[in-house]
Amino acid sequence: MSVTFNLNGKAVTAQAEADTPLLWVIRDELGMTGTKFGCGMALCGACTVHVNGAAVRSCQTPVSSVAGKRVATVESLSGTRNTHPLQVAWIKHDVPQCGYCQSGQLMSAAALLASNKNPSDADIDAAMSGNICRCGTYPRVRAAIKDAAASMRKA
Amino acid sequence: MNTTAQTSRRDFLKTTAITSGGLLMGVPLLTFGDAQAAGTLHTPSAWVHNADDNTITLLSARSEMGQGVYTSMPMLIAEELNVDIRRVKVAIAAPDAKLYGNALLGGTQLTGGSTSVRDGWENLRVAGAQVREMLISAAAARWNVDRSELKAENGTVLGPNGKKATYGELAEAASKMPLPVKVSIKDPKDFRIVGKRTKRLDTPAKVNGSAEFGIDVKLPGMVYAALEQCPVIGGTVKSVDAARAKSMPGVIEVVQIPDGVAVVADSWWRANQARKALAIVWDEGAGATLNDKAMLEGIRAASKSGRPLPIKAVGDAPAAIAASNRVVRAEYVSQLLSHSPLEPMNFTASYANGKMLLIGPTQWQDGAQGAVAKAIDMKPEDIGVQTTFLGGGFGRRIDLDFIVQAAQISKAIGKPVKLVWSREDDMTHDFYRPQSVHQLAASLGADGKPTAMTFRLTSQSVTGRVFGLPNEVPDDLMMEAAVAPYAIPAIHHDAIKHDAGLRVGYWRSVSHLLNAFANESFVDELAKEAGQDPYQYRMAMLAGQPRFANVLKLAMDKAASRPLPAGHARGIALMEGYDTYMAQVAEVSLDASGAVRVHRVTVAADPGRMVNPDTVEAQIQSSVVFGMGAALMQEITLDKGRVQQTNFHQFPVVRMSEAPAIDIILVESTEKPGGIGEPATAVIVPAIANAVATLTGKRVRKLPITADAIKAA
Numbered sequence: 078m079s080v081t082f083n084l085n086g087k088a089v090t091a092q093a094e095a096d097t098p099l100l101w102v103i104r105d106e107l108g109m110t111g112t113k114f115g116c117g118m119a120l121c122g123a124c125t126v127h128v129n130g131a132a133v134r135s136c137q138t139p140v141s142s143v144a145g146k147r148v149a150t151v152e153s154l155s156g157t158r159n160t161h162p163l164q165v166a167w168i169k170h171d172v173p174q175c176g177y178c179q180s181g182q183l184m185s186a187a188a189l190l191a192s193n194k195n196p197s198d199a200d201i202d203a204a205m206s207g208n209i210c211r212c213g214t215y216p217r218v219r220a221a222i223k224d225a226a227a228s229m230r231k232a
Numbered sequence: 233m234n235t236t237a238q239t240s241r242r243d244f245l246k247t248t249a250i251t252s253g254g255l256l257m258g259v260p261l262l263t264f265g266d267a268q269a270a271g272t273l274h275t276p277s278a279w280v281h282n283a284d285d286n287t288i289t290l291l292s293a294r295s296e297m298g299q300g301v302y303t304s305m306p307m308l309i310a311e312e313l314n315v316d317i318r319r320v321k322v323a324i325a326a327p328d329a330k331l332y333g334n335a336l337l338g339g340t341q342l343t344g345g346s347t348s349v350r351d352g353w354e355n356l357r358v359a360g361a362q363v364r365e366m367l368i369s370a371a372a373a374r375w376n377v378d379r380s381e382l383k384a385e386n387g388t389v390l391g392p393n394g395k396k397a398t399y400g401e402l403a404e405a406a407s408k409m410p411l412p413v414k415v416s417i418k419d420p421k422d423f424r425i426v427g428k429r430t431k432r433l434d435t436p437a438k439v440n441g442s443a444e445f446g447i448d449v450k451l452p453g454m455v456y457a458a459l460e461q462c463p464v465i466g467g468t469v470k471s472v473d474a475a476r477a478k479s480m481p482g483v484i485e486v487v488q489i490p491d492g493v494a495v496v497a498d499s500w501w502r503a504n505q506a507r508k509a510l511a512i513v514w515d516e517g518a519g520a521t522l523n524d525k526a527m528l529e530g531i532r533a534a535s536k537s538g539r540p541l542p543i544k545a546v547g548d549a550p551a552a553i554a555a556s557n558r559v560v561r562a563e564y565v566s567q568l569l570s571h572s573p574l575e576p577m578n579f580t581a582s583y584a585n586g587k588m589l590l591i592g593p594t595q596w597q598d599g600a601q602g603a604v605a606k607a608i609d610m611k612p613e614d615i616g617v618q619t620t621f622l623g624g625g626f627g628r629r630i631d632l633d634f635i636v637q638a639a640q641i642s643k644a645i646g647k648p649v650k651l652v653w654s655r656e657d658d659m660t661h662d663f664y665r666p667q668s669v670h671q672l673a674a675s676l677g678a679d680g681k682p683t684a685m686t687f688r689l690t691s692q693s694v695t696g697r698v699f700g701l702p703n704e705v706p707d708d709l710m711m712e713a714a715v716a717p718y719a720i721p722a723i724h725h726d727a728i729k730h731d732a733g734l735r736v737g738y739w740r741s742v743s744h745l746l747n748a749f750a751n752e753s754f755v756d757e758l759a760k761e762a763g764q765d766p767y768q769y770r771m772a773m774l775a776g777q778p779r780f781a782n783v784l785k786l787a788m789d790k791a792a793s794r795p796l797p798a799g800h801a802r803g804i805a806l807m808e809g810y811d812t813y814m815a816q817v818a819e820v821s822l823d824a825s826g827a828v829r830v831h832r833v834t835v836a837a838d839p840g841r842m843v844n845p846d847t848v849e850a851q852i853q854s855s856v857v858f859g860m861g862a863a864l865m866q867e868i869t870l871d872k873g874r875v876q877q878t879n880f881h882q883f884p885v886v887r888m889s890e891a892p893a894i895d896i897i898l899v900e901s902t903e904k905p906g907g908i909g910e911p912a913t914a915v916i917v918p919a920i921a922n923a924v925a926t927l928t929g930k931r932v933r934k935l936p937i938t939a940d941a942i943k944a945a
Contacts, residue, residue: 110448113575177624
């Protein structure tokens, strides 16, 4: 089938079986590989994107379900300019190690900060515990989210 | 080596030639980030690629899997080359063990064993100094002045009367100078880069999705493969009916290879969907009866019947224990584990005109080249290997199975192909951290201190499996941290190798974890028997071990500076591994379900000289979290030869809400550099075990320490 949706501000049309996960349409058909495959069961969060502003696991999101909706990937934060407050904070704290989960971490964090400008530790736990980091960068993820939130409150 | 057929990838470049020891060779480089500068590349050494537009590319001969070599290796070169580390580009070296072999790992080009900084510490500074001297020689010739009048600073050679030339301007002439055999390198007190907290060079690309992992590789005309392997590792295909799979959308071909049946399609999702329609009859082979409980009983039986290989013996410990009336005995058991890096196994292979190009995440470049050469009867020199970023390694990407599979599929179909495993494939077809059984005994004297101790480890030799080490030869990698540093008058430590039947692999910290869990749990049990405080008990046995005593005191003082809340307990452990000395204090409680919650971990580490202290801290944070999973929640089990855990719901990984606060104290030291990618993984396990025993009064001697295990203890 043919599905049209908005990807990072542009209209795109995908040709795929209706049950194809959004993840594989974004990666293999539309060629944007920032969004990662980790588990295929919404257990790890590496594939996190925003659909109409909400963080979702794209590995469990059929492409047919996003018809007409706004989809945003890590590439939407600022392209490669790294100017989004979360990217600035991630660089300041040197959060990534292997880096594979970080697109998903950033998109979960971006959704959190969009609705909560001053997240507590419990808020961060709740928003981020669906994102596995096998390298264990959690202490830095937490610090960077707080840092980004502070700079967004000032802005 | 002709690997230029696929040069449309933006960040692929082929050097025209590298002069190294008179050898002229084409070497493909993979770089990340911005497109390559347009300048002509000159290559004065295998480590520094200098372009006339002043682009300087420094090579890392080690794979970046999170541990920071993409930054630390160039820092060592840049220290002597005198360039701004923030302005260099980095490339991962192609396979060439003569140039890039790891002397600490037998000369093979392998990333592992926390060796990168230790191996490169001097070599890479010399490499930087050699190129610096070649640039100076080129300037001396150009200006017709003596070399002694010149100095190289910040990418520029400066001469008398304000003469100056950038490295780029000198690049071509410098590349023709002979490689100096003897160069002087800085005294560490003069370091300007090494030892300073330095921002990782790979972070910018890792916060915007542009960093290229193996799974992201694209080649013109590339197709995608999903591979059905026998549910019993080692099983083979008896017959396959692929008719239904071939009729499914997007499917291009179905290919049988030795490890299974690959479906090739125009997207990975379609390949993987069609794979489910394959009807395969398997010969499950010798592994079909394996189960983890029987494997463990086999190991326990071997601990009595097998041939002990000596580790260390002082005095006659067995006799002293036999004669004592105050003896403590304990058996400790470690479980099977998968590596489960977040990026599932994958590799891209492109076979054309008798040449093979392999692109992806590997910890072993020349191993990949050799294994593929053997598997498909090619010459190694016809096989190129480009290393992407690794989405985690932890030892899994030392193995080469998935690379060989990709190569076999590409050869069969004559197209570039990206093979991607599912998470289920990855978890059920790993090379697992082996089980182990430790039997320890000690006699205690009147002062409560051990007068003698015996230690027997029985486990499977990973080195036997990976490198074919003969069974009668001791495996050094089983004996890591097998002897704790305590002053005990008589000791007898040995190891028995037993092949439990499942393929095993190196897993972050390897046997350090197995042995430290046993040794450091046991010393706490001895302290308890003696009625003494575990910290004082250890300290009293560390006279003459100043680095151990120092880290233990630092960690304990820091941890004890905070009040201990009711319902919490602390446990301590220490270890030397990879030349790094470390102590940890874990503070735990039990949650409502009886599961262990780790609140805070205090780590004191003396890793000798450090290249990037921030990376040292990051690796300690990482290892604590990684080891916690092994201590508390992870176990691979087998039934009828099938691994029972298929995804993260059954093999849990520590999550944000479970991650402890981690306090780190780094000891400034002039000792030789130690490895830091692994040791904290081992030390956290007995620290937690000891804290749980103190908290509950119950000693859990088998990992993982789950709520059920504590209740049953």
